Amino acid sequence: MNHFEYRGNSLFAEDVSVAEIAATVGTPCYIYSRATLEHHWQVFDEALVSLDHLICYSVKANSNIALLNLLARLGSGFDIVSGGELERVIKAGGDVSKTVFSGVGKTDQEIQFALQTGIHCFNIESAAELTAIDNVASRLDQVAPVSIRVNPDVDAHTHPYISTGLKENKFGVEIEYALPLFQQAAQMAHIKVIGLDCHIGSQLTDMSPFIDALQRLILLIDDLKSNDIEIEHLDVGGGLGITYDNESPPSPAEYVKALLPLLENKKLKLLIEPGRAIVGNAGILATSVTYLKTNAEKHFAIVDSAMNDLLRPALYDAWQNIIPVEKRPEGKLKNYDIVGPVCETADFLGKNRDLNIQQGDLLAVCSAGAYGFVMSSNYNSRPRAAEVMVDGDQMHVIRQRETIADLFKGESLLPDPG
Numbered sequence: 230m231n232h233f234e235y236r237g238n239s240l241f242a243e244d245v246s247v248a249e250i251a252a253t254v255g256t257p258c259y260i261y262s263r264a265t266l267e268h269h270w271q272v273f274d275e276a277l278v279s280l281d282h283l284i285c286y287s288v289k290a291n292s293n294i295a296l297l298n299l300l301a302r303l304g305s306g307f308d309i310v311s312g313g314e315l316e317r318v319i320k321a322g323g324d325v326s327k328t329v330f331s332g333v334g335k336t337d338q339e340i341q342f343a344l345q346t347g348i349h350c351f352n353i354e355s356a357a358e359l360t361a362i363d364n365v366a367s368r369l370d371q372v373a374p375v376s377i378r379v380n381p382d383v384d385a386h387t388h389p390y391i392s393t394g395l396k397e398n399k400f401g402v403e404i405e406y407a408l409p410l411f412q413q414a415a416q417m418a419h420i421k422v423i424g425l426d427c428h429i430g431s432q433l434t435d436m437s438p439f440i441d442a443l444q445r446l447i448l449l450i451d452d453l454k455s456n457d458i459e460i461e462h463l464d465v466g467g468g469l470g471i472t473y474d475n476e477s478p479p480s481p482a483e484y485v486k487a488l489l490p491l492l493e494n495k496k497l498k499l500l501i502e503p504g505r506a507i508v509g510n511a512g513i514l515a516t517s518v519t520y521l522k523t524n525a526e527k528h529f530a531i532v533d534s535a536m537n538d539l540l541r542p543a544l545y546d547a548w549q550n551i552i553p554v555e556k557r558p559e560g561k562l563k564n565y566d567i568v569g570p571v572c573e574t575a576d577f578l579g580k581n582r583d584l585n586i587q588q589g590d591l592l593a594v595c596s597a598g599a600y601g602f603v604m605s606s607n608y609n610s611r612p613r614a615a616e617v618m619v620d621g622d623q624m625h626v627i628r629q630r631e632t633i634a635d636l637f638k639g640e641s642l643l644p645d646p647g
């Protein structure tokens with residue numbers, strides 16, 4: 230469900246025309262819908278009413294502080310993977326005590342900062358990290374709440390770059406070594422074990438890997454119990470997919486409904502860490518056609534967005550729908566590759582798209598709310614795009630387009646010779 234729809238021939242974001250936004254802030258421009266974002270969060274929350282639960286939105290999917298603030302207002306928790314993301318949660322007015330800290334490479338500085346701010350827990354990914362957290366907590370004379378992230382060795386059936394729950398992946402602790410690590414943690418003076426977590430991958434469109442993983446975690450919880458280790462929460466991670474093309478992932482409600490029976494009588498608080506499922510279809514990337522070009526083999530639409538603005542097509546060969554912002558009532562479809570101006574053959578937003586377009590037309594790349602702006606860069610010295618949040622008939626610029634001066638910020642020349 231999302232609030233990007235045509236009215237007549239014009240694409241709207243809620244009650245604001247995309248063409249009007251583009252005319253006001255220029256292109257490329259990310260446009261988000263507040264109603265869509267909030268709806269997706271609420272669907273998870275409503276599906277989980279019967280259970281003590283916490284939704285920890287995965288900040289890395291889209292970390293704009295306005296967006297985090299809207300989720301914080303709904304009562305959301307957060308899943309972070311860096312000290313920078315924790316700073317964003319704080320800046321956005323998020324509740325630090327509802328924040329879990331994932332990631333394989335937390336530095337001492339990040340650990341210290343997170344301890345001092347009072348996060349809900351560290352999701353630990355290795356024995357070495359457990360020792361580091363115990364040491365930092367000892368220095369601060371604190372007790373660090375931790376969860377251990379296990380790698381359940383299930384195949385998420387998704388793109389290899391976003392599979393995280395297989396033995397060969399760098400994430401988590403192999404499930405057969407989890408018990409000794411829990412026992413080690415239980416002995417540490419400055420560690421309090423409160424949870425067990427996993428995250429097996431992203432853009433999963435099938436329920437079975439989630440169920441397989443959860444079954445393995447539940448066996449482990451029973452095993453922990455018989456070794457006198459009681460945990461308070463189980464965190465099943467994120468990873469629920471969305472529809473980009475013709476995928477039919479379970480809805481958030483179906484996803485929750487499938488997990489619930491396995492959790493009955495477990496007396497555990499359930500944490501989930503959805504990112505893409507909340508924000509993916511709550512955003513589009515608006516871009517305009519700079520040139521049309523035809524060579525012997527192909528038609529190209531060269532647009533003003535590129536792989537530096539939206540990396541997913543180049544990085545994962547991801548498919549996102551590309552639609553006209555104003556449909557042309559007359560004219561013929563032609564088959565285009567939609568490419569950017571960056572000097573890389575991988576710089577495309579979509580291939581073989583049938584469109585009826587002219588130079589100067591606006592296009593919308595759909596489903597761009599997650600892993601869009603956050604993965605953008607300044608490659609080719611391109612200022613990063615503006616971001617806009619639409620709320621009913623209002624639009625708010627939530628990040629200004631970068632300026633050329635921003636590009637050189639922090640750079641300096643060597644002293645003059647002589």
Ligand SMILES: *Cc1c(COP(=O)(O)O)cnc(C)c1O
Pocket residue numbers: 287289290308310331332428430431432466467468469502503504505506599
């Ligand atoms: C990326 C990530 C998520 C969110 O994944 P989505 O596929 O966006 O739901 C959740 N938890 C962890 C630990 C992650 O790394």
